[in-house]
Amino acid sequence: DPYARLLLEALKQSGCTVFNDRHFSCENCEGCVSGGFDAATSQIVLCQNNIRQQSHMNRVVTHELIHAFDHCRAHVDWFKNVKHLACSEIRAANLSGDCTLMNEIARFKFGLKGHHQTCVRDRAIRSILAVRKVSKETAEKAVDEVFDACFNDLEPFGRIPHSKADAKRAYKDFQNRDRYTANL
DSSP: OHHHHHHHHHHHHTTOOOOHHHHEEEEOOSTTOOEEEETTTTEEEEETTTOOSHHHHHHHHHHHHHHHHHHHHHOOOTTTOHHHHHHHHHHHHHHSSTTOHHHHHHTTOOOSTTHHHHHHHHHHHHHHHHHSOOOHHHHHHHHHHHHHHHHTOOTTTTSOOOSHHHHHHHHHHHHHTTHHHHTO
């Protein structure tokens, strides 16, 4: 998957190499959660009882790898700062493919102008509420306060990858990112 390949390489370049046998865990989860990132162990949990398709698993892995990338590069305070969590959730919803047109149509949610941003905002709020015991108003306020900056933070993709083709181009660009300056 080009999304995961890019994120794994970006994590490695940031000094946070991911080992499949150490940093990924498949478990049965309660409720309808598909996965999570455990900051205490730097481990991605995949909820094997709630993931039924390869494409869904790819999105979950990408979403959680974005959290791992944010944890590595930005030293996110996951537990005490809801704005940090909101920012990472915005980035994950924006960059993982969670809000592609096809996924939104499958959820019977679609619109024209500004729909991607609406989806990202809504999914970030839902994610915060799923992992923290905060009010909906607190989650909404945190998302609103950091939305513009975090929505526009496209690292390490450099663009919003709306499709696998976009993700492949982003991966190729990422691999060539330092090519010019390396020759100076």
